[in-house]
Amino acid sequence: MKFKLHSEDIFLAPERALDWLRRRTLLVADAHFGKAASYRAKGMPVPEGTTADNLRRLDAAIDRHGAERVIFLGDFMHDAHAHNPRTLAALRDWRARRRQLALVLVGGNHDAKAGALPVDLGIDERPEGWREEGFAFCHHPCEIDGAYVLAGHLHPAWRLATRREGLRLPCFHFGARTGVLPAFGDFTGGMMVDAAPGDAICVVTPERVFAVPRAAAGDAAVQAAGAACMAALAPSVAPALGTSAQAQAAARVHAAKARKGEPETLNLLDGTPAYGRD
Structure with a gap:
C-alpha cells in the first residue's frame, strides 16, 4: 500500500516493512532473529525454521522496489541464546548474498541483552533518535522536536470486527508525530493499539495492507x-x-x-x- 507521509512517498509492505521509496530504504522493526531457538534452548517446544522464513520475507520486501539499505528499528536479535550457530550461519549466508546492501541498526532493549553483533554481518549501529532528513529513527516510540519518529517495540495489532466475527491483525499505527511499525519477526505476538482520534491504522494480511477507516x-x-x-x-x-x-x-x-x-x-x-x- 502506497501513501504520503510528510510529503514522502512510502510503501507499506505486506511483509510488515516500510519502504521509503525516494531513499531506496526499507525499515524493519522487531525482527527478533533467533527467538524460536532461544525458546527451544529453554526447553519450550517451538518449531524450527522461523529464521529462514523471516529472511525469505525480508528478501521479498527488499526486492519489491530495489531497496539499497535496510534500517532495523531495534530488536534485531532476541537475546544471547539467539547467537547460536544455526541462527548465525543463516544470517551470515544471507549477508553473503546481500553484500551490496547497507544495513543499519538502531539498538533496542533486546539488542542490549543479546550482546554484540558479529562484525562480519557488517551492520552499522546508530543511537536512538538518529535523524535523516525529516525523520528520526528509534526503537521506543517517542516524540522528538523537529522530526517525525518512526519506531517499533510495541508490536502493534488492531482488531477488525463485524457483527458476527472479529479478526486481530498486525498493523502500522501512525499518529501526528510518531509512527509505529508492526513486528517483522514471526512468533512475536502483538499488543492492541490505543489509537487517538485522527491516527491512521493500516492492518497487514499476508498479501495486502489495508487502511482502516477511523470512525x-x-x-x-x-x-x-x-x-x-x-x-x-x-x-x-x-x-x-x-x-x-x-x-x-x-x-x-x-x-x-x-x-x-x-x-x-x-x-x-x-x-x-x-x-x-x-
Whole structure:
C-alpha cells in the first residue's frame, strides 16, 4: 500500500516493512532473529525454521522496489541464546548474498541483552533518535522536536470486527508525530493499539495492507473494512454485514478494489483515502 507521509512517498509492505521509496530504504522493526531457538534452548517446544522464513520475507520486501539499505528499528536479535550457530550461519549466508546492501541498526532493549553483533554481518549501529532528513529513527516510540519518529517495540495489532466475527491483525499505527511499525519477526505476538482520534491504522494480511477507516465503533465503514480484510484472508469465513445500505455499498467498493489488485494509497494525517497503482 502506497501513501504520503510528510510529503514522502512510502510503501507499506505486506511483509510488515516500510519502504521509503525516494531513499531506496526499507525499515524493519522487531525482527527478533533467533527467538524460536532461544525458546527451544529453554526447553519450550517451538518449531524450527522461523529464521529462514523471516529472511525469505525480508528478501521479498527488499526486492519489491530495489531497496539499497535496510534500517532495523531495534530488536534485531532476541537475546544471547539467539547467537547460536544455526541462527548465525543463516544470517551470515544471507549477508553473503546481500553484500551490496547497507544495513543499519538502531539498538533496542533486546539488542542490549543479546550482546554484540558479529562484525562480519557488517551492520552499522546508530543511537536512538538518529535523524535523516525529516525523520528520526528509534526503537521506543517517542516524540522528538523537529522530526517525525518512526519506531517499533510495541508490536502493534488492531482488531477488525463485524457483527458476527472479529479478526486481530498486525498493523502500522501512525499518529501526528510518531509512527509505529508492526513486528517483522514471526512468533512475536502483538499488543492492541490505543489509537487517538485522527491516527491512521493500516492492518497487514499476508498479501495486502489495508487502511482502516477511523470512525465510531459499529460504524458501517469500519464493518466494511473488517469484512474486506476477512474476505481477502478467507472468503469462506467472511461474515455478513447486515442490511445497512451504507455498509453494503462500502463493502462492494473495498471488494472491487481488492479484486482489481489496486493497492490503496492513503494521504496519512489528512484522513482521505484514495486508490491508485504503484
